[in-house]
Amino acid sequence: MQCAPFREAVSARLDGEPLGMPAADLDRHLAACPACDGWAGAVEGVTRRARLAPASPVPDLTAAVLGALPQQLPGTAAAARARLVQAALRLALLAVGVAQAGLAWPALAGGSASMSAPVHVAHETGAWNLAVAAAFLAVAAAPRLAAGALPFLATFTVLLTVTTVRDLQAGHVHADRAAAHLLLLAGVVFITVLAWRQRPRRAAAPARARRVVA
Incomplete structure (x- = not known):
């Protein structure tokens, strides 16, 4: 009796593939052929050891992956907070x-x-x-204009602040009139923050490759 077809059927059974013959015929052959029965037992043991072998150790990259998420995924909590702050600045x-x-x-x-x-x-x-006011509204609508509007508005605000303080000390202006300039100061502060948040970020320096010790 040729044993090769039955041994192929044993291998197919271990792999979950079609036997190519009735299962009853394979079982009867194994019961009658000690050689094939021993071969089947050995092959089954090898297959079990291969499947139950421990996986090779790999480095734990969980911390590195989680640390990179806020910079790479737009849907992370950090990106959501940034969008919320941007919207609040524009509304203000x-x-x-x-x-x-x-x-x-x-x-x-x-x-x-x-x-x-x-x-x-x-x-x-x-x-x-x-x-x-038109400059404030333009930057609120298009924050990319913040950096361009800032030099003029900041210069005007600084000069007006200095002259207002002097006029207050000399009694040339009422306090309520001077307080109206706080709107200008607040607007310039908001534009400064918007311009700072949109500044170009420098790319992180590439990490040095670690030397592998043989």
């Missing part, structure tokens, strides 16, 4: 721009006195405040 700047425009409009529309020079000065002041 929008509110400041609207308030600044509301502050500028009365002086621009009606002036503050009947004489032509004071009225014209009021119109100029209103135009400046309305232009600043």
